[in-house]
Amino acid sequence: MDKLTPPIDGTSKFCSHCGIEVLDPPLRCPLCNGVLDSSPQIAPHQLYPRQSIAPPISPVLSSPSGSRRFAASWIVILTLLIPAVVSLLTDWLGDRNITWSRIVALSLGAVGGLAVGSILLWPRVWLVNLSLWIWISLYLFFLNSIFGGSSWALGIGIPITFLSGGLGTLTVYTLKALKPGPFRSIGTSLFFLSLGLGGIELLIYLNLGIRNDILWSIITAGILIPLGVIFFVIHHIVQRSPGAHKFFHW
């Protein structure tokens, strides 16, 4: 068909989602992928969508995580593999034994795992987060098995990692859900930080049996929690006083 002349009218349909008329109707709306109907479904006075319309889904299915992501992952793996192999070879050629290069290779493997996991799982933030803590735990576990000695990774390293990760995630999700503003965000973060420090001290006591005469986490909490309360109070004042609002705005 000539590009500069209009097409011949056929049996037109209207998109129930974006309200546009389609002269030569396919199965779905070519603009927004909405369902087509024979009569207009949008009220004549409605001039903006009630909610943003998602772009149409490509009819050609790509790989689950996207070919570009897989390519990026391979680049990361290959980039880290080279220094790992070089360090192993150097170590082996030195005294026909692998000693220090195990730690280098393990560290590079952990970094690679973290990077590849993040690339493949993004933007599912909670999965990225979970994989991050699992990788750190595995890294600590293998590090412990390389060095030998008491099982510090299982006893204290991994629990502290998961405690920090869990509390960090909880803090982020609380802040995201409540949207408390900058001052109350600092206050909330300080509260969770106090909890985390308390938990770490408890873990140290339970696993290693080290008990200080003075409980340092309670002292820290005694400083951080009142500081958090002060931030809450500042927020309260700022919200209610135009002068303070203006002062802190600048």
Next chain:
Amino acid sequence: MTEPFTLDNAAKAWPAVVSKRQTSRFRLSAVFHTPLVYEHLDRAVQLVRQRYPWFMVRLGKGFFWYHLREDPKGFALVPDIRHPCTLAPEESPIGQVLVTVHGFHRILSIEASHMITDGAGLREIFQTLVSCYCALKVGSDLRKLEWGKVRSPLDTPKPDEWVDEFLNHDLEGIPGPEVPSKALHLPVRPLPPNQYRVVHGIIPLDTLKERARTRGVKVGEYLGAAVLFAFQSCILEVPKAARRRLVRRPLRLLIPVDLRKLYGSNTLRNFLLGLGVDIDVRLGVYSFEEILRRVHHTQQTELDEKYLRRQLSRNVRGEQRLAIRLVPLFLKDLFLGIVFRDLGEVRHTASFSNLGQINLAPGTEHLVDHMALVPPPGSLSRINVTALSFGNTLCLTVGKTTRYRRFDYHLFRFLADQILGVRMWTN
């Protein structure tokens, strides 16, 4: 087109300050009598893309400056969004596509970033797009159509449409302008990022012209005075004790000036400057007539080609200094962000932009009911106003990044008192 383009002078500072709240995007919309037809719209967009190939771009990051890079996804037809001029949550303000065309029901919109063009530049593209769509809808042959004042989509792209006019002036030895004092901002709570509220009021243009003519002013001046009057009404609502604490600066309205007519330019890139008109509420309550007189005389005095060269000189001087050119981009971002904030939104309460009349190709106007211009969302100036005329309608649009409603109430209440029949719609 393989070479990246440099940003024009007015756009250089924008990437340093764009955010989810201050996207720099503005929108022109045409409201038709009947629903849009997808096939005609898609064909019109394809033709107009070929006519203006420089607008299929995305922002790129270099070592010293940002630049524009070709992107086939640019200037494409996409579904509309509830909050105009905002970005999708997953979209980065720096990586945004700079021009998009939106279709929803019976409203056709084009959205562009100030990093690529200004209102008058986008108006030219919009006129071509809407005329082209209307011509296809009514079944006209585009080759035989009389295009009148509108640029035809079948013409070849002209190099003078893509010139940075700021750099085409000899500004050697011209002093910079005086920096105005900081302006008063209404202490209103901001909306979350990615949200924007717009209120459109459609006014009969002949009645408005009549009202302006009886006072011996232009329509733009009349509306500018109405906007300042509405801001003053908002302040007068505040209890007297609190008002004394609030009003420590003047109310200043920024009125963008299109320099194309003044300097005889054909460019579609940014070529505008802003003029400030202020009233100081500490001195007493102004009547509408007093504000109108102030707006009229300020515009008459300051709309002077020689006077405006001082502002041009200030804008261009920074870009041309070698010492500034050699600063890496991340430091420039920091510096430009501070300068932009300090000389930009801090110095004015709001902006009022009157884009004038939209022309369509003869014989295509009857399909369109009215047209609207949505201002870019501001982070500090949370309320901005625009005006756009088409046929016998003028659409006055209030764009807000706040829930505060008293300003639109005062503005449209005042206009309804003056002019009968203000139709309103919102998102």
